[in-house]
Amino acid sequence: MAFGRTPFRGRNRKETFRNVLLREPEFSADVGRRWPDLTDLIARLLDKDPARRLGFSGGADEVRAHPFFAGVAWDLLGEVSRPPYIPPPADDIVACEGFGVVDYFQKLHQPPPQPDGSPESLPEF
Template sequence: MVALEYLHMMGIVYRDLKPENVLVRSDGHISLTDFDLSLKVASCLHPSQHKQKKKSTHRAAVEIITEPMDVRSMSFVGTHEYLAPEIVSGEGHGNAVDWWTLGIFIFEMLYGTTPFKGVDHELTLANIVARALEFPKEAMVSQSAKDLITRLLIKDPTMRMGSTMGAAAIKRHEFFHGINWALLRCIKPPFIPPPIACKDFVAVDSAIESSIEYY
């Protein structure tokens, strides 16, 4: 989510979030890859603060909201199971598609499948536009996780969580309670990949080479 927030701040709509494009670094933190489908637009910072009386000695809390402005793409791009309804329907789309794909991504991480997958691409697209979101009953997933996914997978992009207040609204969700976003990069990830020895790469290369037939 923070990676998407950063891209939006830079005026980039990612449009291709999926497990294949999320890389786990050696320190356990993640990075996004494959920006072929990204859309570069103008960005704008919105300072949001509560009004205060002139005589008050307390400063108003300022929250910076990053949202691409004046963007409306008609391109039909993305992975079928991750496409937002506004892309499928051809109504045009903005950065809210990234929050939809985040919802699909979290759903797949928790349930092992995407919520609108059909027997073929055509049925998948039809499900995305028309079918209501349903959660598998056999999986033990917290109510806060389900609520977060539900809010991210609202079909109307104007009502979708993150569409107006960006990542700031999502960060405040109960699912992320206890996370210090300002020090996120200093937090030790729950999983750190073990180091891979050079001999492992040699073994893989040798196996591939031995399987090739030359003519």
């Protein structure tokens, strides 16, 4: 799930299925310490007793009220918003014509040209 492996992992597929049916989810101490709200949420959603399972008595509101979801603006999730304008790629290609990334970085590592002392060789300000 969120940790890249099932909390019911067994030595083989059959043992994993048995663990799903008979054992409580197991999380490493490090995971529990780093993400206590997430491990609590998963453990409560996977409770073997449906009457104790998160959301059984309070429905989705009970799940939304869990501390893991603190800060989620649930009312905004249903709103459809338009993404920011992204110009078509053709505009970008024209703007970058004559620019090579490799040439740019090679020029960065070259020493600057030395002026010969004449006013024409100095950059204008």
